Amino acid sequence: MRRTARSIAVIPLLALPLLGLAACGEEDGTDRPAGTGAADEPVDEALVARAAALDTTVDMVYVTEAPGFTLAVQSVGPLNASGFQSSYTDASGAVLHLMVDHAPQDTEDLCPVLTGGEGWFCATDGGVWTASSDASGGLRARVEDGRLVTVAGDTSVPAETLDAALEAAHQADPAELAATLPDAPDDDGTPVERGDLPANGDGAPVDPVDPENASG
Numbered sequence: 001m002r003r004t005a006r007s008i009a010v011i012p013l014l015a016l017p018l019l020g021l022a023a024c025g026e027e028d029g030t031d032r033p034a035g036t037g038a039a040d041e042p043v044d045e046a047l048v049a050r051a052a053a054l055d056t057t058v059d060m061v062y063v064t065e066a067p068g069f070t071l072a073v074q075s076v077g078p079l080n081a082s083g084f085q086s087s088y089t090d091a092s093g094a095v096l097h098l099m100v101d102h103a104p105q106d107t108e109d110l111c112p113v114l115t116g117g118e119g120w121f122c123a124t125d126g127g128v129w130t131a132s133s134d135a136s137g138g139l140r141a142r143v144e145d146g147r148l149v150t151v152a153g154d155t156s157v158p159a160e161t162l163d164a165a166l167e168a169a170h171q172a173d174p175a176e177l178a179a180t181l182p183d184a185p186d187d188d189g190t191p192v193e194r195g196d197l198p199a200n201g202d203g204a205p206v207d208p209v210d211p212e213n214a215s216g
Contacts, residue, residue, distance in 0.1 A: 046184075047178060050184045054084075063170065064170070065164075085100070086180070100150075102146060115133075119135065
């Protein structure tokens with residue numbers, strides 16, 4: 001598994017067996033040209049570079065929708081060798097996690113890959129895998145174009161929300177790529193400067209538009 005040169009803040013998903021997905025991601029992302037996105041739409045080279053800076057390719061970047069949930073932009077990051085992951089949150093603090101990885105060669109039974117352990121109910125119906133655990137929550141997954149697309153949530157996320165999120169999950173078009181992918185580092189390798197970090201010390205991010213943080 002490769003690591004990005006940039007530190008990614010990821011919203012944790014409580015006790016879900018996501019490590020089982022580490023069995024995927026052994027391919028190199030060449031099943032579709034790296035310069036195409038949803039519906040093979042041409043993608044600007046700058047977006048391709050932003051995906052590459054995240055150790056993924058634009059064809060692996062997916063987005064989804066679910067009632068009340070919005071993308072937590074700080075959660076966007078790589079998954080395994082060249083996959084993609086992000087999280088969506090709602091006002092109550094519930095979290096949906098979206099993961100896209102290369103599907104394993106054998107897709108007859110994905111339950112061991114998805115659950116990674118005992119204590120889970122897992123079944124498939126019409127190409128959708130459903131897994132749930134009374135203690136941890138649930139997930140939904142499907143395979144398309146050689147990719148394993150998974151949405152997961154803790155026990156606070158209803159089953160119908162998981163269903164809706166998986167159904168809505170799709171490859172990002174150029175506009176969605178621009179809204180989802182972090183900015184690439186500068187050409188000299190220096191990460192883009194964040195405006196929410198304190199000037200001195202290692203304190204928590206601050207709101208740069210908060211009057212208390214304004215200079216003068």
